[in-house]
Amino acid sequence: MLLRENPSAEALETWIIQLRREFHRYPELSFEEYETQKRILKILEEMGIEARKIADTGVLASIKGTSPGPCIALRSDIDGLQVQEELTEKNSEYISRNKGVMHACGHDGHMAMLFGTAKLFQEKRDFPGEVRLIFQPAEEIPPGGAERVIAEGGLEGVDAIMGMHIFTNHESGSVGLRPGPFMASTNRFEVILRGKGGHISLPQKCIDPVRMSVDFINSLYSALEKQLEPDRYIIGVGRIRGGAQFNRIPDAVEILGSYRTFDRETTDIIDRTIEECLEKVVKRYVKPGEEFSGFPDYKLDILHGYPVLVNDPVFADAVNSKLQENFPELTIYPEIEKTFAAEDFASYLQKVPGIFLSLGTRNPEKNIVEINHSCTFDIDETILITGTEIFYTISLDFLNNPGKYLNPVTTSTPSR
Template sequence: MRNDPISEDLEAWIIRLRREFHQYPELSFEEYETQKRILKTLEELGIEARKIADTGVLASIRGTMPGPCIALRTDTDGLQVQEELTERNRDYISRNNGVMHACGHDGHMAMLFGASRLFLENRDFPGEVRLIFQPAEEIPPGGSERVIAEGGLEGVDAVMGMHIFTNHESGSVGFRPGPFMASTNRFEVIFEGKGGHISKPESCIDPVRMATDFISSLYPALEKQLEPDKYVLGIGRIQGGAQFNRTPDSVGILGSYRTFDSETTDVIDLTIKECLERIKEKYVKPGEEFAGLPDYELDILHGYPVLVNDPAFTDAVNLKLQESFPELTIYPEIEKTFAAEDFASYLQVVPGIFISLGTRNQEKGIVEINHSCTFDIDEDILLTGTEIFYTISLDFLKHPEKYLNFQKYNGPQKYPEKA
């Protein structure tokens, strides 16, 4: 990289950074080289920074006057995906075999650097811009909890994040007040039966049948209680047995479900347990050889919480975007999505917003969904995202009362001089 990055055209610089990050993706909590690249770029820009959450980076840009603090967050990890060569990515395809930035995190980092440059070029603002380069968004419980635990949000009044998606057209933005993205929940069941020769079913308790009965009973039990737009549930793995003529001793099921509220999560938790108890009772057989069987082990892991955009903050963002970007297509009531994001954890601590930035461009052939091995970004949107980061943050720093409901928000509101 050049020693004077501010002298380079902003958009060209952002695109170059995105492509550099894209070529060297790293998995969650393994982003050591990514961290080095981030720290090096921040040093070249003259921005103070420190490591956080092992492979993350926390940095600050302070204005010339006291004022509030807004945190801007980007994720930094890639996915375990082998990128395929296309007509577009020839110059920047991943050089790390089996790892790919298939979810836009390379673009998120580049946009955050772009916003940083704009703040450096216009230092006449109050308060502080906190830059969070967060690792491990892709694996629950996510890197956000580590960032919070290590003080990443101390003194922060609001937080903002953005994600590139192909579910709406390039350059458009979408968000909604209140619940926006779903919670993630993982469940694993191990059915314990009694193995034996398949020709003697009376001497066995078949965990394969227990597993299939459980699956076939769980779906209708949930459908009787919940509307289909309240949740999704799926089985990702069924595992057990070793040969064709033996009933196995155990079978495992691994699945997940997503919801938009804790009440729905509680219903699913309870329904899973009730179905398991009924299956257990159904397969009980008399006799000492079956003592303690059948049985099951259930493990439920509640991952990312529901992502809830602060209503007052979101309304203020909508008004500012309408005012500052009249040419931009804005979806202020975009549909909720069953995608999940550990940015939700930040929004449980301070008010803020998470924005979806569209990248779908049929003419350029950019239509593959996130996590695809041919996912790509319409790089024209990177400057748009940069300017949104900057415009909203600057407006918040100058007019926090427009964004925060001070009657409900009890966070830091006194703005001392920054050292």
């Protein structure tokens, strides 16, 4: 690899690992990353990199080359999860010090790799254009921090963007990319089914919302299975809540669920089917008589969260070619499978061309096998220098050769 030939590569790798462990010790929840923000600003100041706050708890920084040229943005998310980290045989030195909060999704590693990349560009300023660094808050909770970054000018003047995520679904150090749709949209639905409560010994005087909720969920799953292929969507109910006593039929039941898709058509079908199933269930439980007037009923709220993450095909093809050329020792998956995981990086890709890569960290020999969001999730830290090299290599090539990354039909070659 490029950096392995550099005598200072070992020192850089050590520094990156130290940063990752520091951030891992002190995770903070979405839009609460104030101490993380202070530390990011301090490190950038020490490196002599111009930076400012953005999206409340995020940081935007800029490294400018020695000649005019395009601008590429590199993004890292910075928030942790509401997870209590468990002690393992590996993490005793860097286990989370913040009770109930953990970097269980690799964001600590993402920050470390972005700092490593920044260090390389800051020390080797002989490049055209600008490298924009986005340390983005609140990736984990919709509506997320990306929209805030965009609204506050984070993409102004940016010609392309690149991001990377650490995953345990492929082997350590391998790289996955996929042109077109890669990660799913995330959508949330909340239903309140209102019946008529009363003593459980007199069901004829009641309308049971518990039975209604069971019928609704079963009918919804069945209706979707008849309309959609299983690879087009995923849906699940995460919470059902209602009632307080064993001998009373409750007045209402709340249902909270989520579904994910790879296209708007599928989302629309699920939206419509949820409402149709609710209408049918409510109609089925209607009872005649004045005492049942206004019952049953329902309330439905649907929140469309992150959009489908779509990698620019031209940009992805150029990235694949450069990775194959510069990293022959790496396993590269140019058509990695789509995932129902979701990412608000998708919002950036709706504004400018770019790519979101998957960096594998699975290493059974080191017992690095737990999936993201697990309370024992960890990463193989040898991948951090790999991710840094990829960030640096692709970004530098884009700055010098933007034409091969940008679709000439929709984007003119930038010049600054």
